[in-house]
Amino acid sequence: MIRYAANRVLGALGVLLVASVVTFSIFQLLPRVTKVDMAFYYTGRNTSPAQAAAVSERFGFDKPVWEQYWTWLSGIVTGRDLGDGVSAVHCAAPCLGYSFRQNRSVTEMLVQAFPVTLSIVIGAAVLWLAGGVAAGVIAAARRGSWFDRGSTVISLLGVSIPEFFSGMLLIYALTAGPSWLRWYSGGITYVPFTQDPVRWAVNLLPVWFCLAFLITAVYTRWTRAAMLETMSEDFITTAKAKGLRRRTVVGKHGLRAVIPTVVTLAGLDLGALLGGVIIVEYLFSFPGLGRLAYDGISTKDLPVIMGTTLFAAFLIVVANVVVDACYAILDPRVRHGG
Amino acid sequence: MADEPLLRVRDLSVHFPTPDGLVRSVDGLSFDVRAGEILGVVGESGSGKSVAGKAILGLHEPGQSVTTGEIRYAGRQVVGAAEEELRQLRGSEIAMIFQDPLSSLHPYFTIGDQLSEAYRVHNRVSRKAARARAVEMLTLVGIPAAARSYGAYPHEFSGGMRQRAMIAMALICDPGLLIADEPTTALDVTVQAQILQLIWDLSQEFGSAVVLITHDLGVVAETCDRVVVMYAGRCLEQADVVDLFERPMSPYTWGLLGSIPRIDETRGDLAPIAGQPPSLIDLPPGCSFEPRCGFAFGSCTSERPELSAAGSEDHLARCHLPVPDRQEIWRTQIAPAL
Numbered sequence: 001m002i003r004y005a006a007n008r009v010l011g012a013l014g015v016l017l018v019a020s021v022v023t024f025s026i027f028q029l030l031p032r033v034t035k036v037d038m039a040f041y042y043t044g045r046n047t048s049p050a051q052a053a054a055v056s057e058r059f060g061f062d063k064p065v066w067e068q069y070w071t072w073l074s075g076i077v078t079g080r081d082l083g084d085g086v087s088a089v090h091c092a093a094p095c096l097g098y099s100f101r102q103n104r105s106v107t108e109m110l111v112q113a114f115p116v117t118l119s120i121v122i123g124a125a126v127l128w129l130a131g132g133v134a135a136g137v138i139a140a141a142r143r144g145s146w147f148d149r150g151s152t153v154i155s156l157l158g159v160s161i162p163e164f165f166s167g168m169l170l171i172y173a174l175t176a177g178p179s180w181l182r183w184y185s186g187g188i189t190y191v192p193f194t195q196d197p198v199r200w201a202v203n204l205l206p207v208w209f210c211l212a213f214l215i216t217a218v219y220t221r222w223t224r225a226a227m228l229e230t231m232s233e234d235f236i237t238t239a240k241a242k243g244l245r246r247r248t249v250v251g252k253h254g255l256r257a258v259i260p261t262v263v264t265l266a267g268l269d270l271g272a273l274l275g276g277v278i279i280v281e282y283l284f285s286f287p288g289l290g291r292l293a294y295d296g297i298s299t300k301d302l303p304v305i306m307g308t309t310l311f312a313a314f315l316i317v318v319a320n321v322v323v324d325a326c327y328a329i330l331d332p333r334v335r336h337g338g
Numbered sequence: 339m340a341d342e343p344l345l346r347v348r349d350l351s352v353h354f355p356t357p358d359g360l361v362r363s364v365d366g367l368s369f370d371v372r373a374g375e376i377l378g379v380v381g382e383s384g385s386g387k388s389v390a391g392k393a394i395l396g397l398h399e400p401g402q403s404v405t406t407g408e409i410r411y412a413g414r415q416v417v418g419a420a421e422e423e424l425r426q427l428r429g430s431e432i433a434m435i436f437q438d439p440l441s442s443l444h445p446y447f448t449i450g451d452q453l454s455e456a457y458r459v460h461n462r463v464s465r466k467a468a469r470a471r472a473v474e475m476l477t478l479v480g481i482p483a484a485a486r487s488y489g490a491y492p493h494e495f496s497g498g499m500r501q502r503a504m505i506a507m508a509l510i511c512d513p514g515l516l517i518a519d520e521p522t523t524a525l526d527v528t529v530q531a532q533i534l535q536l537i538w539d540l541s542q543e544f545g546s547a548v549v550l551i552t553h554d555l556g557v558v559a560e561t562c563d564r565v566v567v568m569y570a571g572r573c574l575e576q577a578d579v580v581d582l583f584e585r586p587m588s589p590y591t592w593g594l595l596g597s598i599p600r601i602d603e604t605r606g607d608l609a610p611i612a613g614q615p616p617s618l619i620d621l622p623p624g625c626s627f628e629p630r631c632g633f634a635f636g637s638c639t640s641e642r643p644e645l646s647a648a649g650s651e652d653h654l655a656r657c658h659l660p661v662p663d664r665q666e667i668w669r670t671q672i673a674p675a676l
């Protein structure tokens with residue numbers, strides 16, 4: 001068991017290393033391909049060639065690529081000083097880069113943006129898991145009923161309406177719609193949990209619904225299919241033959257069998273979403289990781305793009321490890337190494 | 339017969355409407371099981387044995403099947419009974435075990451939990467009392483270190499141990515009738531005899547009647563009091579076990595007898611019955627065995643034979659051949675060749 005866990009963590013570190021190489025290469029090599037000096041990505045367009053050369057030398061863009069990579073990577077672990085001795089900035093570990101455009105370390109930006117994304121994703125996950133799994137189980141248990149048909153239609157709507165469309169409608173209705181719907185006439189802004197938990201939740205509610213709508217639809221369809229498959233298993237026949245109530249057969253024996261896979265799915269989705277929910281964060285102007293990445297891309301702020309990308313990769317890798325651990329806890333056959 | 343048998347099945351039909359047509363899995367089946375008796379139900383794969391067995395517990399979903407006829411357990415009608423009434427019968431009065439104990443046990447619950455649950459659903463007892471009862475049952479079926487095995491998961495048991503646990507679970511509420519659907523088919527040959535012996539011993543100890551479903555006449559010969567021979571959803575012959583083996587009165591039974599491997603096999607050629615069972619959607623208008631029968635004549639193709647006395651009052655067979663002719667054929671042609 002310990003050996004297994006150690007193997008998994010080592011594997012995860014390996015994947016992260018590969019991710020760092022890929023991230024580094026893409027963003028370091030791109031300027032070479034497009035023949036735009038690296039320095040421009042750091043300082044902005046209105047830079048004279050002389051200034052650019054100075055910047056290049058200062059940050060070591062003239063050094064070999066592998067050396068730059070090593071400096072960048074070791075900076076993550078030990079922190080690093082950027083620039084020459086005169087106007088150096090210290091970027092404390094874990095240093096994921098420093099944006100001279102904004103004069104802030106990328107790590108600092110990530111730390112500030114992550115709670116926003118976390119707030120959005122966790123709340124939405126509660127909604128989509130509760131809603132999707134419950135609806136899927138009921139739809140499967142009452143196959144062909146009005147509930148089953150209705151949830152099928154709503155799910156299809158859910159997966160076919162793009163987020164930005166439903167999100168825009170929602171924002172419009174809640175902030176500028178008819179007076180009985182204008183619950184957020186003051187606008188929907190992010191309020192940190194530590195500042196005001198009630199306003200945090202109230203203002204996040206529409207964001208949660210907007211994000212959860214589509215995913216709930218997916219989870220409903222998926223849970224329904226998994227439950228239908230499970231309900232034809234032999235152990236379900238056994239459960240019925242024991243004289244268990246239908247509620248117990250479906251809600252205990254049936255549901256228990258699909259939970260490990262639901263958890264896997266949810267874990268991977270969480271890992272992917274925690275790296276930033278670009279569309280939703282953009283729509284609602286919430287300063288999360290998605291928004292950070294979007295702004296980084298639109299201003300060509302290279303250190304920010306690299307930092308958010310690597311952090312997103314890190315979250316996905318962590319999610320995979322966590323999912324594996326959950327699976328081992330939830331499935332005794334895996335737990336016993338069977 | 340004045341005294342009512344424990345289980346009385348009359349003209350039982352279980353039909354499944356499918357896109358291809360109506361599947362007549364069981365069609366006009368009648369038999370009795372007396373208290374404490376072991377009834378064998380034999381027939382080739384697909385002859386409707388499992389479907390009939392599940393019908394006794396009312397396990398076929400009403401929406402997907404049509405069950406007609408009479409199944410009367412201790413005076414109570416099962417066909418058409420309310421779900422709650424059936425539920426109280428299942429497990430407490432009539433229990434069932436299945437072919438594959440691995441897929442029939444829930445993979446994510448411990449053996450002990452599954453046993454306790456079966457006990458608690460029909461008995462108002464504490465968890466502790468249910469646990470004690472479960473351990474007692476596990477000991478009774480010969481599971482070593484029962485108290486420790488209580489917390490084991492099904493995958494940690496061997497096939498034979500799993501079937502023992504299934505038997506323990508089936509008998510935990512002391513039912514009057516146990517339906518064992520091919521309980522040894524999925525097991526190693528070496529443990530098959532042990533499991534049969536266990537079922538026999540426990541049925542004696544608990545005074546339970548057993549319906550033993552099998553495709554193996556050898557098993558029937560060793561274990562059963564009476565035998566029902568099924569073919570294409572119908573009973574072709576039923577008799578006391580000695581009678582059936584000494585004076586079988588249906589060409590289908592002769593065929594089955596011819597396909598039993600024997601210890602003193604000198605010729606070494608096993609002769610399965612030539613041909614395939616008929617489609618249950620398009621049954622022949624006459625005798626369902628006629629297409630494969632070596633003794634068919636005129637009316638066999640057009641007229642369905644009735645189940646009628648053949649030799650003695652409780653030896654019934656469904657065949658157009660006159661009884662004396664069949665006795666003659668058996669004595670002169672079939673028996674000597676076996």
Ligand SMILES: Nc1ncnc2c1ncn2[C@@H]1O[C@H](COP(=O)(O)OP(=O)(O)O)[C@@H](O)[C@H]1O
Nearest residue numbers: 354361363382383384385386387388389390618
């Ligand atoms: N739910 C169902 N829908 C349609 N056909 C079924 C269903 N269950 C069983 N059958 C058919 O009924 C026939 C008898 O099956 P079964 O009772 O399992 O045979 P066996 O004698 O081997 O136990 C088979 O041909 C099977 O395909």
Ligand SMILES: [Mg+2]
Nearest residue numbers: 387388519520
């Ligand atoms: Mg069967």
